[in-house]
Amino acid sequence: MSHALEVESLGNGIHRLAIPTPFLVGRVNVYLLEGPPLTLIDTGPNSGTSLDALQLSLREVGHEMEDIEVVVLTHQHVDHVGLARIVSERAGAEVIMPAALGPYLADWKTSAELDDELAAAVMQTNGLGSGVTQAVKQVARAYRAFGDSAPCDHSVGDGDSISIAGRDFKAHRRPGHSPTDMIFVEESTGLMIGGDHLLPKVSSNPVLSRRVDVDAPADTLERFRSLPAYVKSLRATEKMNLGRILPGHGPVFEGHAKLIQERLAMHEDRADKMLATLSDGPKTALEIAVSIWGETARSQPFLTFSEVIGHMDVLMDAAQVAASPLDADGLQRFESAP
Ligand SMILES: [Zn+2]
Numbered sequence: 001m002s003h004a005l006e007v008e009s010l011g012n013g014i015h016r017l018a019i020p021t022p023f024l025v026g027r028v029n030v031y032l033l034e035g036p037p038l039t040l041i042d043t044g045p046n047s048g049t050s051l052d053a054l055q056l057s058l059r060e061v062g063h064e065m066e067d068i069e070v071v072v073l074t075h076q077h078v079d080h081v082g083l084a085r086i087v088s089e090r091a092g093a094e095v096i097m098p099a100a101l102g103p104y105l106a107d108w109k110t111s112a113e114l115d116d117e118l119a120a121a122v123m124q125t126n127g128l129g130s131g132v133t134q135a136v137k138q139v140a141r142a143y144r145a146f147g148d149s150a151p152c153d154h155s156v157g158d159g160d161s162i163s164i165a166g167r168d169f170k171a172h173r174r175p176g177h178s179p180t181d182m183i184f185v186e187e188s189t190g191l192m193i194g195g196d197h198l199l200p201k202v203s204s205n206p207v208l209s210r211r212v213d214v215d216a217p218a219d220t221l222e223r224f225r226s227l228p229a230y231v232k233s234l235r236a237t238e239k240m241n242l243g244r245i246l247p248g249h250g251p252v253f254e255g256h257a258k259l260i261q262e263r264l265a266m267h268e269d270r271a272d273k274m275l276a277t278l279s280d281g282p283k284t285a286l287e288i289a290v291s292i293w294g295e296t297a298r299s300q301p302f303l304t305f306s307e308v309i310g311h312m313d314v315l316m317d318a319a320q321v322a323a324s325p326l327d328a329d330g331l332q333r334f335e336s337a338p
Helices: 048-060 084-091 101-106 108-125 129-144 226-238 256-276 285-293 301-317
Strands: 007-011 014-019 028-033 039-041 070-072 094-098 154-156 161-164 167-173 182-186 191-195 245-247 321-323 334-336
Touching: 014 048, 028 245, 070 084, 084 094, 094 101, 101 108, 108 129, 108 301, 129 301, 167 226, 226 256, 226 301, 256 285, 256 301, 285 301, 301 321
Parallel strands: 039 070, 070 094, 094 154, 191 245
Antiparallel strands: 007 014, 014 028, 028 039, 161 167, 167 182, 182 191, 321 334
16 A cells, blocks of 8 residues: 655754554654754654655655654654664664653563553453453554564653753653653744644544553553543643644644643533433443443444543542442442432
C-alpha cells in the first residue's frame, strides 16, 4: 500500500511530517526541528510503511534519516515511539524521553504483556466475563506489533528546562491521555510540543492503562486513574500562556483555553449521562456501556470500558457514585451515592 507524503513547513526550521499509521486515528505527526542539533519529535509506529514514509518525508525537506542527532518522545503510545530504536540506531541519535518512559520502553514486550494483563483483569471485574481473552488478544494483535523497545539516553522530569534543537523549552508532565504524557513549551514564544495531550480535531480520550510513573515499580499491575488525571492536566494547561500548538495528530492550532473548556464540558456531559443510567439500580461497567451504546459496546470493549471506568473514577471522586465490594462472581458494580 502506498501513501502520499504529507509534509508541511511551519517556518523557523520546523516541519510537520504526517506519517501513516494502521490505527483509527489516521496519520501521526512527527516534527523535524532543524536545530542544530537536527531533532525529531516522535517517530511513527514500527512498520515498514511508516519507516518508508518517514524516510521519504525527511528527504522531501532536505534531510536524511542518518543525519538526525536527537529524538524526543512525548508519550508511550506505539504510534509515537515505535520507530525510536531503529531511527536512533541508524542515525546514532540520542533519545530523550519523559522520566517514566525509560523503564517502560527498556523492555517493551514485557511492558506490553503487563498492560494486557491489567486490561484483562479490569475487563473481567467489570463484567466482560468470557469475552475477555478474545478482547484483549484483539487489542494486543492490532497494537503490539507496532511497538518496540527504545534506549533512553536522557530522561526529562516535570518542570525541567531542556534544550530542543538549540531552543529553550520547559517540560511539564501531563498524565491522562497516557500515564507518561509530557508537553514541551518554549516560554519565549508560547510554542508547545503537545503530543496527544490536546488534539484539535478529536478528543484525546484517556484509555485504560496500567500505572506508569517514576514512583511505581516498572512491573506494577495497578490501574492508572486516567480520566481524573487528564482533567487535572487539562486544567493546568488551560492556565498557561500558549501560542501555537504542535499536536500529535491533526493540524497545528492555537486557542488552547477555549478547546480545553469544550473538552471538559463534553466530559461533564458524559459523566451526567452515565450517572443517569444508575437511576434504576447498581450496574457493572459493561451494563452501563450497553445502556449507553447498545450491544456495540461489547464489540469495542477496550474503548467502552475506558470511557465508563474513567467517568466512574471522576464521579467517585465527586462522591456521586460508590463502588460496591466485589460480589461472589468477582464482579464490580457502581451505584449512585445517596
Ligand atoms: Zn497517544
